[in-house]
Amino acid sequence: MFLPLCGHRALPLAVRLLTATAITSAIAGPVWAQEVTEVVVTARKKPETLSHAPLSVAVITGEQMRGAGAYDLRDAQVLTPSLLITSTANEAQTTARLRGVGTVGDNPGLESSVGVVIDGVVRARTATAMSDLGVVERIEILKGPQTSLFGKGASAGIIQAVTQAPRFTPEQVYELTAGERGTFAATAYVSAPLADKWAGSLSLVHRQRDGQYRVTTGQGPRGETRDGDQNYDSLRGQLLYMDADRLGVRLIADYTARDENCCTGTVVQVGATAPWINSLAAGNGVATTADIDGRRAFSNRSTAQRIQDGGLSAEVNWRLDSGPTLTSLTAVRRFDHRQGYDADFSGADIYYRIPADFGTRFDTLSQEWRLAGKNGPLDWLTGVYLSSEKVTRRDSYVYGEDYEPYLSLLLSAGASPTRVASLTGLSAGSAYPIGGGARDIHRQTERNAALFANLDWALTSDVSAVLGLRFNRQTKTLNSAYSNTDGGVGCAAAQSRSATSLGTLCQSFSNPAFNRLDLRQKLSDDAVTGTFKLSWQTTPSVMSYASVARGWKGGGFNLDREQTSTFAADRDTSFRPETVTALEVGLKGRWWRGRLAFDAAAFHQQFHDFQLNTFLGATFLVTSVPELTSHGLEAETRLTLKNGLRLVSGVTWSESQFGPQPVPGLPRLTEARASFAPKWSATLQADYHREWQGLNWGAALDARYNSDYNTGSDLAPIKIQGAYTLMNGRLSVANRDETVALDLWGTNLTDETYYQVVFGAPLQSGTFNAFLGQPRTIGLTLRLRR
Numbered sequence: 206m207f208l209p210l211c212g213h214r215a216l217p218l219a220v221r222l223l224t225a226t227a228i229t230s231a232i233a234g235p236v237w238a239q240e241v242t243e244v245v246v247t248a249r250k251k252p253e254t255l256s257h258a259p260l261s262v263a264v265i266t267g268e269q270m271r272g273a274g275a276y277d278l279r280d281a282q283v284l285t286p287s288l289l290i291t292s293t294a295n296e297a298q299t300t301a302r303l304r305g306v307g308t309v310g311d312n313p314g315l316e317s318s319v320g321v322v323i324d325g326v327v328r329a330r331t332a333t334a335m336s337d338l339g340v341v342e343r344i345e346i347l348k349g350p351q352t353s354l355f356g357k358g359a360s361a362g363i364i365q366a367v368t369q370a371p372r373f374t375p376e377q378v379y380e381l382t383a384g385e386r387g388t389f390a391a392t393a394y395v396s397a398p399l400a401d402k403w404a405g406s407l408s409l410v411h412r413q414r415d416g417q418y419r420v421t422t423g424q425g426p427r428g429e430t431r432d433g434d435q436n437y438d439s440l441r442g443q444l445l446y447m448d449a450d451r452l453g454v455r456l457i458a459d460y461t462a463r464d465e466n467c468c469t470g471t472v473v474q475v476g477a478t479a480p481w482i483n484s485l486a487a488g489n490g491v492a493t494t495a496d497i498d499g500r501r502a503f504s505n506r507s508t509a510q511r512i513q514d515g516g517l518s519a520e521v522n523w524r525l526d527s528g529p530t531l532t533s534l535t536a537v538r539r540f541d542h543r544q545g546y547d548a549d550f551s552g553a554d555i556y557y558r559i560p561a562d563f564g565t566r567f568d569t570l571s572q573e574w575r576l577a578g579k580n581g582p583l584d585w586l587t588g589v590y591l592s593s594e595k596v597t598r599r600d601s602y603v604y605g606e607d608y609e610p611y612l613s614l615l616l617s618a619g620a621s622p623t624r625v626a627s628l629t630g631l632s633a634g635s636a637y638p639i640g641g642g643a644r645d646i647h648r649q650t651e652r653n654a655a656l657f658a659n660l661d662w663a664l665t666s667d668v669s670a671v672l673g674l675r676f677n678r679q680t681k682t683l684n685s686a687y688s689n690t691d692g693g694v695g696c697a698a699a700q701s702r703s704a705t706s707l708g709t710l711c712q713s714f715s716n717p718a719f720n721r722l723d724l725r726q727k728l729s730d731d732a733v734t735g736t737f738k739l740s741w742q743t744t745p746s747v748m749s750y751a752s753v754a755r756g757w758k759g760g761g762f763n764l765d766r767e768q769t770s771t772f773a774a775d776r777d778t779s780f781r782p783e784t785v786t787a788l789e790v791g792l793k794g795r796w797w798r799g800r801l802a803f804d805a806a807a808f809h810q811q812f813h814d815f816q817l818n819t820f821l822g823a824t825f826l827v828t829s830v831p832e833l834t835s836h837g838l839e840a841e842t843r844l845t846l847k848n849g850l851r852l853v854s855g856v857t858w859s860e861s862q863f864g865p866q867p868v869p870g871l872p873r874l875t876e877a878r879a880s881f882a883p884k885w886s887a888t889l890q891a892d893y894h895r896e897w898q899g900l901n902w903g904a905a906l907d908a909r910y911n912s913d914y915n916t917g918s919d920l921a922p923i924k925i926q927g928a929y930t931l932m933n934g935r936l937s938v939a940n941r942d943e944t945v946a947l948d949l950w951g952t953n954l955t956d957e958t959y960y961q962v963v964f965g966a967p968l969q970s971g972t973f974n975a976f977l978g979q980p981r982t983i984g985l986t987l988r989l990r991r
Contacts, residue, residue, distance in 0.1 A: 431466070
């Protein structure tokens with residue numbers, strides 16, 4: 206039985222999801238499957254069954270990922286509520302949110318409140334983890350602050366991905382995929398023993414897809430008429446050494462190269478400036494009516510992006526003669542992103558960025574040592590974490606041939622194409638010379654050190670207490686070199702004449718206050734974070750727990766231009782640390798030999814100085830919001846039947862709301878629901894497998910529902926995404942030993958058009974654009990296994 210998910214009434218949907226599973230479990234007595242093995246997680250940096258982990262953690266197994274056709278973390282959000290991942294202007298700007306809390310990813314100076322860990326290694330930013338992971342063993346989504354074990358980048362939670370380690374039994378898997386919209390993929394995975402105690406594996410991936418937007422290129426020189434495409438290659442190689450249970454060594458090397466075009470936007474509201482832009486671009490400047498289903502975009506400049514991401518890691522686990530296990534995890538990574546960018550999102554040549562002067566590179570080095578053991582009723586872990594991160598941020602704005610004429614039309618309400626000349630006293634075309642503009646480079650270095658410990662004490666056979674503590678120290682140093690290749694001549698002339706409309710004439714990227722300006726800033730933060738938990742095996746089938754946690758995310762610097770109301774350069778771009786206090790109670794039940802599982806939690810999280818990133822129309826500003834509170838309920842049910850049917854359903858109700866304190870420049874935030882925080886979210890995964898006529902047949906349907914939410918940091922009403930449902934499906938047939946399989950699959954089956962982000966078009970009064978989610982795609986996958 207599958208419940209229709211097309212409706213937009215959230216409460217009935219949530220009730221139906223849970224009720225359906227409960228009813229099915231009540232009537233399914235005769236068709237129970239064999240005993241289900243409980244999944245083992247490492248959410249507390251030690252292996253334990255999910256049913257005994259005293260925290261809210263959702264697990265997506267590799268089998269679930271493969272059944273849903275999911276291959277990166279973005280796809281995982283369809284399989285679990287609470288998690289929401291969105292991308293904006295490019296693949297390097299991706300944000301993950303849990304329980305309605307996350308950090309907008311458009312500013313590289315900001316670390317995410319939801320950290321990402323892959324095979325034990327912390328990624329620098331969310332975007333650096335959004336690529337094919339090869340063969341995944343499981344994904345663990347840890348909700349609530351996890352800073353006592355995972356550090357400063359986990360004030361709202363952790364997404365932890367664990368890839369499949371090499372096996373000593375030979376295995377080969379090859380897949381070939383083709384589908385609509387130019388979808389094509391070829392993957393290969395090989396794992397085998399290499400020598401006594403050694404095994405290795407290699408994963409190779411190529412994926413490509415045509416762009417989802419039809420682009421009107423206006424004046425050019427852009428030649429690409431599609432945007433939002435996919436084209437990348439990825440490889441992941443692993444070596445594993447195992448000496449019984451005494452010594453284990455795992456070496457991982459991975460590399461991904463992307464060559465794509467991203468991202469243009471589709472108009473959702475046309476403003477008063479549209480006719481002026483069209484007059485400059487001979488009618489091909491911007492849309493005159495909003496039609497998001499048409500997925501039409503306007504861009505005269507290239508949005509080509511190049512990403513290179515790679516790293517090495519070495520994990521050593523050594524069981525000492527005295528009993529404890531010593532773990533060492535060393536990792537080095539580099540993420541390099543360069544991109545062309547049409548900053549005005551139009552076919553007119555107003556202003557833009559070029560790859561040589563726009564992009565971000567992260568170089569990270571980390572080392573963690575842990576010592577863990579058990580002494581009687583005490584299960585303990587202690588460790589040291591050291592990391593170094595270097596961020597190189599290049600930023601630019603280049604004036605196109607239409608920049609000055611457009612400002613003139615903007616300042617004269619379309620009446621005069623030479624208004625700028627009259628306000629500045631300069632000859633036409635010389636106030637903002639073509640090819641001039643801003644060229645900035647930021648070099649930030651971070652050093653982080655932490656000591657941590659986690660003690661799990663069995664008070665009785667049924668009751669345990671957990672104490673986790675972490676001492677963190679972070680130091681950041683930023684060197685910023687600002688310059689204007691034209692000297693900011695237009696703004697300087699306007700200021701000397703005390704011209705009106707200085708706010709338009711003196712955008713931060715044209716402000717002479719930044720001429721040859723070199724700034725050096727430094728900050729240091731210390732913090733003690735921790736957690737205390739009590740768990741109680743209430744009955745043989747039910748474990749309950751309660752916890753309190755203190756989380757922290759360090760302060761930092763805005764890697765963008767900031768200017769004061771008097772157009773002076775702001776020499777202090779720092780923002781304060783973010784802290785959170787969280788309370789949680791939950792229970793985990795397992796019945797009928799693990800074939801029915803039910804996990805539920807109630808939570809209350811209060812953030813102080815929440816780091817909010819806001820787009821001001823041309824630049825980004827980081828604001829410390831005094832208070833953000835997130836509270837709610839979440840539940841997940843898993844049911845496995847003997848007849849081959851499996852149901853996994855989840856529902857989250859949460860309220861994420863800013864406090865009563867006013868936030869300067871953002872009046873809508875006061876006592877309002879945070880952006881990207883749906884009140885209700887629910888997921889349902891149903892898959893069915895059986896043998897018939899000597900073949901194995903399967904069907905799967907995955908659905909996710911979100912109630913409405915605002916996609917803008919400023920909470921402008923135009924940026925609201927209405928309630929919607931996404932559905933993915935798959936039909937499969939394979940021979941009896943599963944060596945040959947064919948899948949017919951579809952994503953976004955109902956072809957739902959939905960916003961990832963709505964944003965104000967730069968310098969275009971009243972015009973709003975949106976980055977959209979992917980449209981419906983149907984395809985076939987052939988899989989060969991040996």
